[in-house]
Amino acid sequence: MKKKILTTILAIGAFAAGYSINNIAISHATPDYRVAIVDIQKVVSSSNEINALKIEQEKQIQNMNATINKARQEISKEKDPSKIAAIEEKYRDEINKQKLALDTSYNNKLKAIDSKIKTAVVEKARSMNYNIVLPKNTVLFGGDDITDQVSATIQ
Numbered sequence: 001m002k003k004k005i006l007t008t009i010l011a012i013g014a015f016a017a018g019y020s021i022n023n024i025a026i027s028h029a030t031p032d033y034r035v036a037i038v039d040i041q042k043v044v045s046s047s048n049e050i051n052a053l054k055i056e057q058e059k060q061i062q063n064m065n066a067t068i069n070k071a072r073q074e075i076s077k078e079k080d081p082s083k084i085a086a087i088e089e090k091y092r093d094e095i096n097k098q099k100l101a102l103d104t105s106y107n108n109k110l111k112a113i114d115s116k117i118k119t120a121v122v123e124k125a126r127s128m129n130y131n132i133v134l135p136k137n138t139v140l141f142g143g144d145d146i147t148d149q150v151s152a153t154i155q
Contacts, residue, residue, distance in 0.1 A: 033131040037143035038121055038150055040135055046151045049113050053106070060102045067095055120153045121146075 044050055071091035078084050124146055125133045134143060 034129060035132045035134065035143040036125050036128070036130040036146045037134050037136045037139050039137075039145070039147040040117070041137075042147050043117055043121075043151050043154055047113065047117070047154050049109075049116070049154075053109050053113065057102065057106055060098070060105075064095060064098050064102070067091065067098065071095075117150075117154060121150050124150050124153055 068091070071087065074087050074091075075084055078087060121133055128146065128149070130144070130146070133146075136145065136147065
């Protein structure tokens with residue numbers, strides 16, 4: 001009986017020792033993944049396409065402002081209330097069409113640029129053997145910053 005108890009205790013001890021050694025070995029192993037971080041705001045601000053899109057949008061806004069000023073001038077010259085209402089309606093429709101075209105164009109181009117940036121991040125991360133890419137503003141510590149490499153690809 002004592003022999004069975006001693007054998008059981010030795011088996012449990014051997015199992016516990018083996019399990020502990022395995023945990024120690026695993027805890028000191030380096031992870032099989034690499035983490036990169038990207039400052040998306042910096043990539044976007046350095047993008048030539050984004051800067052061109054901003055310039056284009058400013059020009060379209062200036063065109064809308066010119067249309068508004070033209071409408072104001074025409075309305076100020078007119079004295080007949082029915083003609084004033086017709087002029088207001090005409091220019092309101094024109095400005096709404098311009099605004100809709102501006103918004104649609106801007107959103108479509110922005111989506112295309114966003115997709116291009118995401119693709120560039122993925123391709124650069126894969127080429128540099130990274131498994132995970134996180135935005136820089138969410139990481140407190142760690143990760144390799146690949147912002148400059150992605151920015152160079154985007155430009």
